[in-house]
Amino acid sequence: MKLPVGLSRRTLLFTGGALAGGGAGFVATPRAGVVPALLRPPGARAEVEFLAACIRCGQCVSACPDDAVRFTGIAAGVHLAAHGTPRIVPREVPCSLCPEYERLQCVAACPTDALRPLADRRDARMGTAWILEERCFAYQGVVCRACWHACPYPGEALALDARLRPVVRAEACTGCGMCEHACLTDEPSVVVAPPGRRPTALPTPEAVR
Amino acid sequence: MIRRVGRSGRARRATALLFLGAIALGGRAEVAWFRGSTTSSEVAGLLRLTDPLAALEVSLASGAALPIGALVGVAILVAVAALLGPVFCGWLCPVGLLLDLQASVRGRVERRLLKRGRKLPEHRAPRELAFAVLGAALGFSWVAGLPAFQLVSPVNLVAWAVAFAVGPALVLVLGVLLLDWIAPRLWCRSLCPLGLVYALLGHFAVLRVRIDRERAGVRPCGHCTVHCPMGLRVMEEYVSAGQQSVRTGTCTRCGACVDACPRGVLSLGFGVPGRRRSATGGVAA
Structure with a gap:
């Protein structure tokens, strides 16, 4: 059976478009590790x-x-x-x-x-908090527990070591960012990086107040 | 050429504005009865609607079926399109609204130019071009694992702009609007893949522009053809060809031809036109 002209033209255009789109898609495919790292809401897929x-x-x-x-x-x-x-x-x-x-x-x-x-909300893994010790007050010998006070799971996700310095326990950290928000330094000394990433903010001596 | 904005025109601008207003308020969580944008939304806290093309792209991209709630939302819109045709395009689309409003300006400019014996360009591209765009969107989505059209859709961009104040990307929408001065409705007629999906779904829709055979063809004026935003040759292919209705999925049921018709030949409704029961435009005898 011969297809009507209109239909075959449509099919041709659709197929051509699909091939072109597929080709472009092959080039543009986002790959893990290459895609930009954004913090996603809780429960987000990889x-x-x-x-x-x-x-x-x-x-x-x-x-x-x-x-x-x-x-x-x-x-x-x-x-x-x-x-x-x-x-x-x-x-x-x-x-x-x-x-x-x-x-x-x-x-x-x-x-x-x-x-x-x-x-369980505790299973949320939006990211992991990282402490940038070069900036952190507690690591400079100044008494500060702002992040520890802000953490919804203090002692579990964010603990204090023997010298009262904050330490992140990655296995319990939800990545909620309460610590980063509470941090008292101009540039936060505790930052949440997306799962599997390291914080991009490289600590510089100037950033330490 | 005089652009008539009649009852249908005012009504469809009102519905499209209401939709855009709902998106704007819902995006700012100002109202509880609407949330979301053009790709997916929740109305009155329970009616979840999902755009069929966006759903298809996401399914292809993620290689998995959507959750049942989203599928129900798709089914509702598919059913609406199957029964009423691509009414999204004619009555809700934010880009359609902008183009519709701009058409009034274009009409005025055109009248001025006509006095000087000049005309605005009216280029056309084949309708089938949209099949290539649709193919490209689906092909890209499947291979790249991204809902391709949704990332750049001018329809989404307008919705996002009003809901989340996302500005810069509106350049694309501006492009669509500017294109309209060279080739009227080129976006809707020959490019928009979402409109094409709705057109295909609405091919056998029962809501149609009906033709009153008793009045048709007395003195064919062609206003319907001139006013059709989709560039359908309403008079030549339907009215003068003895058809009962404009039976094509390309017709967005916007009612521009109904407004334009000076003799009340056309009306938007279901079934065979009865003069007293016609929904819009039918002048009581």
């Missing part, structure tokens, strides 16, 4: 998986009671693949892990399970 599953509707942004989940627009330094996705900037507003709610509000709002429900 970054590459997350970029695929997030439908970019922004419902998690609107649902966050603390306004901690931010919308990522196109801007300098933001990878196009991350456009429309949610992220957390702890120095502005950290994630409180919704203590007053039965469910994490961003997770409950996500239509595509890019953010997945957690059995």
